[in-house]
Amino acid sequence: MGKIIVTGASGQFGTAAARLLLEKVAAEDLILLTRTPESLSEFAEQGADVRRADFDDPASLRSAMAGGERMLLISTTRVGTRVEQHTNAVEAAAAEGVKHVVYTSILGCGAPNNPSVEQFDHLATERMIEQSGLAWTHLRNCLYAEAVATAMAIPALQAGHKPENAGEGRVPIVSRDDCVAIAVGVLTQEGHENKAYDVTGPELWTLPDAMALVSDMAGKPIEVEMVDDEGMYAYFDSLGVARKASDVVPDGPIPWASEGMVTFGQSIREGFMDIESDDVERITGRKPRTLRSVMEQYRSTWPI
Numbered sequence: 001m002g003k004i005i006v007t008g009a010s011g012q013f014g015t016a017a018a019r020l021l022l023e024k025v026a027a028e029d030l031i032l033l034t035r036t037p038e039s040l041s042e043f044a045e046q047g048a049d050v051r052r053a054d055f056d057d058p059a060s061l062r063s064a065m066a067g068g069e070r071m072l073l074i075s076t077t078r079v080g081t082r083v084e085q086h087t088n089a090v091e092a093a094a095a096e097g098v099k100h101v102v103y104t105s106i107l108g109c110g111a112p113n114n115p116s117v118e119q120f121d122h123l124a125t126e127r128m129i130e131q132s133g134l135a136w137t138h139l140r141n142c143l144y145a146e147a148v149a150t151a152m153a154i155p156a157l158q159a160g161h162k163p164e165n166a167g168e169g170r171v172p173i174v175s176r177d178d179c180v181a182i183a184v185g186v187l188t189q190e191g192h193e194n195k196a197y198d199v200t201g202p203e204l205w206t207l208p209d210a211m212a213l214v215s216d217m218a219g220k221p222i223e224v225e226m227v228d229d230e231g232m233y234a235y236f237d238s239l240g241v242a243r244k245a246s247d248v249v250p251d252g253p254i255p256w257a258s259e260g261m262v263t264f265g266q267s268i269r270e271g272f273m274d275i276e277s278d279d280v281e282r283i284t285g286r287k288p289r290t291l292r293s294v295m296e297q298y299r300s301t302w303p304i
Helices: 012-021 037-046 058-065 082-095 117-130 145-159 176-188 207-218 229-238 258-269 279-284 291-301
Strands: 003-006 030-034 049-052 068-073 100-106 135-141 161-164 195-199 223-226
Touching: 003 012, 012 030, 012 037, 012 176, 030 037, 030 058, 037 049, 049 058, 058 082, 068 082, 068 176, 082 100, 082 117, 100 117, 100 176, 117 135, 117 258, 135 176, 145 161, 145 207, 145 291, 161 207, 161 229, 176 195, 176 279, 195 279, 207 223, 207 291, 229 258
Parallel strands: 003 030, 003 068, 030 049, 068 100, 100 135, 135 195, 161 223
Antiparallel strands: none
16 A cells, blocks of 8 residues: 555644554655644654645645655635635645545535535535546545534533524534544545545434533533524624635634534534434444543533
């Protein structure tokens, strides 16, 4: 097996993937790409090849990709402009002889009439990779349990209240650990070319039920108020969240836009996330983590 490239290796997902890969492959077979090489000194010291790469600077990418055979393309965070970034990376990889791209996509991607704006970029990227001539694997990751246990749980506990537009729609909330583990499995095993996997947790949850679990574990009440999409926008407006990704202030206090969150909730409500899959266990050889286990991990950060 040739060398494995990990893009965005200094992010949470990329760092976790690099650590797990080091349990499976030699350090010298890892190429770790980042805009901040100094942040990956722990891997460089072990013998991994840490290289500077910037998806907004296509000229820098060819040399960054040299010598790799498989690439984990971790989706960037800039909704609306990341397809161009992803295209720059894939074109450079193809030019340097990379054979297989493993991409972190989103659950429900490509389903007809899915309203989630988050999945538009992912769908465009999936199609771009498929048309590149490279082998591909799409990892369609679900809502992270870690996000539910922190970004959702903490404000809800502080306020004792949470508006929600996902209704009674069900979503198989998954731990980031399992998303990382299936990515590493695909990168280090044979037979995953030209396939899409649904990366899900072991249980389907409604978001009100997930908040009820937080309330029960914290011993504090959370009132979930069912609102429509406009009510959800109004809530995010009150927090000062930009509606559109194009209006997000670079390096500002809130790096995301409410349009993504509101349409994500809509897609859950309309059933686009109601998917059961055993792909995680089949490829990693272990059962995916439960939402409760992730909440237990983060419970010490809650305002109790």
